Amino acid sequence: MPANDDSILASYLPDIDLAPAHPEPCVPVMPANDDSILASYLPDIDLAPAHPEPCVVLEEPSLNEKSKDRTWLQVGSVRLLVSDKQLIASSQGLLNDKIIHAAMLLLKIRYPHQAGLEDPILCFAGHVAVAPCNMSFIQVFNDPEKTHWITVTNKHLQAGDVDVNCSSHLDPSPQCANAISRFARVSEPTMNLRVINVARQSDAYSCGLYALAYSVALVAGKDPCNLVFQQDAMRQHLIACLEKGTMTEFPLQWCKTVRTRVLCVKRHGVLCVCRSVYQGKEEMVECQFCRGWFHPPCVGLDDASFRKHQQDKKKEYKCPSCS
Ligand SMILES: [Zn+2]
Numbered sequence: 149m150p151a152n153d154d155s156i157l158a159s160y161l162p163d164i165d166l167a168p169a170h171p172e173p174c175v176p177v178m179p180a181n182d183d184s185i186l187a188s189y190l191p192d193i194d195l196a197p198a199h200p201e202p203c204v205v206l207e208e209p210s211l212n213e214k215s216k217d218r219t220w221l222q223v224g225s226v227r228l229l230v231s232d233k234q235l236i237a238s239s240q241g242l243l244n245d246k247i248i249h250a251a252m253l254l255l256k257i258r259y260p261h262q263a264g265l266e267d268p269i270l271c272f273a274g275h276v277a278v279a280p281c282n283m284s285f286i287q288v289f290n291d292p293e294k295t296h297w298i299t300v301t302n303k304h305l306q307a308g309d310v311d312v313n314c315s316s317h318l319d320p321s322p323q324c325a326n327a328i329s330r331f332a333r334v335s336e337p338t339m340n341l342r343v344i345n346v347a348r349q350s351d352a353y354s355c356g357l358y359a360l361a362y363s364v365a366l367v368a369g370k371d372p373c374n375l376v377f378q379q380d381a382m383r384q385h386l387i388a389c390l391e392k393g394t395m396t397e398f399p400l401q402w403c404k405t406v407r408t409r410v411l412c413v414k415r416h417g418v419l420c421v422c423r424s425v426y427q428g429k430e431e432m433v434e435c436q437f438c439r440g441w442f443h444p445p446c447v448g449l450d451d452a453s454f455r456k457h458q459q460d461k462k463k464e465y466k467c468p469s470c471s
């Protein structure tokens with residue numbers, strides 16, 4: 149998968165309905181048959197096509213399909229559909245980014261001063277970062293290489309340390325570690341990702357629910373490490389929270405005391421003004437004064453000047469902070 153921001157963003161936007169019912173280039177005037185009258189009574193179906201294919205005949209969705217696309221509820225800018233509710237309720241439903249975002253918005257209303265709790269797509273794409281540096285944040289990320297939701301936080305930690313609350317006890321992939329580092333604006337030369345000994349999911353589908361449960365516990369000042377959730381009750385709890393418009397703590401089976409809180413620590417070198425984890429393939433320029441490495445576009449170096457620096461060994465590069 150190419151690691152550019154746009155493709156990541158695009159891969160995370162599964163819910164935008166690009167399929168128009170009747171794109172204008174094909175059918176300029178629709179006869180008022182029963183279906184179109186019915187459609188006029190369904191105000192929540194998004195009929196606006198982004199890029200209609202003029203010659204593709206699209207299947208009219210059945211009424212059943214239409215009712216799935218009806219709005220279930222609106223949380224701020226996020227519109228959840230009846231199909232999203234069905235997804236949460238289904239024992240094999242993986243939560244999508246809209247559902248996570250809606251839950252984050254509700255938490256943000258309750259805890260307006262808590263940094264993080266942002267839209268997971270925007271965070272991953274690097275469009276949102278914690279500011280100023282080293283603020284205490286709580287944020288849900290999706291690891292695209294593992295199709296897996298995790299909650300990360302630097303609350304009560306030393307600079308450069310980030311706790312990974314993952315219901316499968318996995319190390320974040322390099323791509324995800326990079327997104328975390330950029331979001332957290334890690335000011336240290338290394339970021340230490342600490343996989344925490346939280347209660348594990350007992351199926352392959354509940355990571356999103358656990359990520360939300362850890363987030364709610366963390367904002368309330370609890371350590372998720374000590375909590376064992378009632379996995380059977382998590383889906384209904386989330387539905388109830390979204391319907392009531394307030395996120396409350398997920399039901400517990402019991403509290404535990406763990407001997408080993410941190411299962412493993414993975415260190416990542418953090419580079420450039422964008423505070424990225426080096427992915428092993430991007431072009432970088434070294435400052436001859438501080439010996440820091442930078443992405444040329446991040447320090448305003450155009451392609452021609454970058455090539456000059458590469459070819460002419462005597463032409464020393466000086467980064468913005470050393471200039
Ligand atoms: Zn950079």
Ligand SMILES: [Zn+2]
Nearest residue numbers: 435438467470
């Ligand atoms: Zn420098």
